[in-house]
Amino acid sequence: MNKETLILFSGGKDSFLSTLITIDRGYKVNLITYENGCGLKSNNALHGARRILKRYGEDKVNIIGISKIEVIWREFINLYYNNKLSENIKKYGDITISQFNCLSCRLAMYVMSIIIAKQKNIKLVVDGARKSQLFAIEQEKLLEKFKKFFKANGLELDFPIKNLENDFELKNELLIRGFVPKTIEPQCLLGLPLKKEQIDDEIINSTANIFDKLLKSKAQELIDKYKDIDFIGEYI
Secondary structure: OOOEEEEEOOOOHHHHHHHHHHHHOOOEEEEEEEEOOOEEOHHHHHHHHHHHHHHHOOOOEEEEEEEEOHHHHHHHHHHHOOOOHHHHHHHHOOOOHHHHHHHHHHHHHHHHHHHHHHHOOOOEEEOOOOHHHOOHHHOHHHHHHHHHHHHHOOOEEEOOOOOOOOHHHHHHHHHHOOOOOOOOOOEEOOOOOOOHHHOOHHHHHHHHHHHHHHHHHHHHHHHHHHOOOOOHHHOO
16 A cells, blocks of 8 residues: 555644644655645745654655646636626526635645646545535535545545534644644635535535536546646746
């Protein structure tokens, strides 16, 4: 069994704890941070990555760096933004613009992750998604769809902390592992969680419809198109 994994590492507490859990399970972790062009201080993620490297060493931790995904993300945005809102609602259902931004951005990360994992012969990709963060893409229906998409590409996608209920529990898990639960992370200017009362079947189903009917086929097209491109040179 290949005991390496690719981790989507933002530098925040969710990805930090997901990385530690994955190391606990016996994996060597390869940490990659994605820059979508709409955030601040993506280099902040490297602070947390170096903390983990210092603790576990190079045998357990490899910092790949920061990969730019704005061109991939733009491919998804172009499919949706130039339609009238009424047309999108009729086709897919009603969601907030913030949730479309998060869906399309996360999918750009997944496209790049699948390409890189395949190039490095890594079979497992780990994402720190957590349902209690109140993003539509981090609810069970979307997580299952993403896992099936990875499986169709011969990979496994895992969400180690998806069921953690609150920040207290998250911080305690970090403390148990000997880390002060204070992180320095990038800030996406477009990634807004929903209010608790907005997380309902309508918005989750609409997000799923956009993935199924609009973005999934484009994502596969991009994976097939760029599978042989060496993206290593794009890392900072």
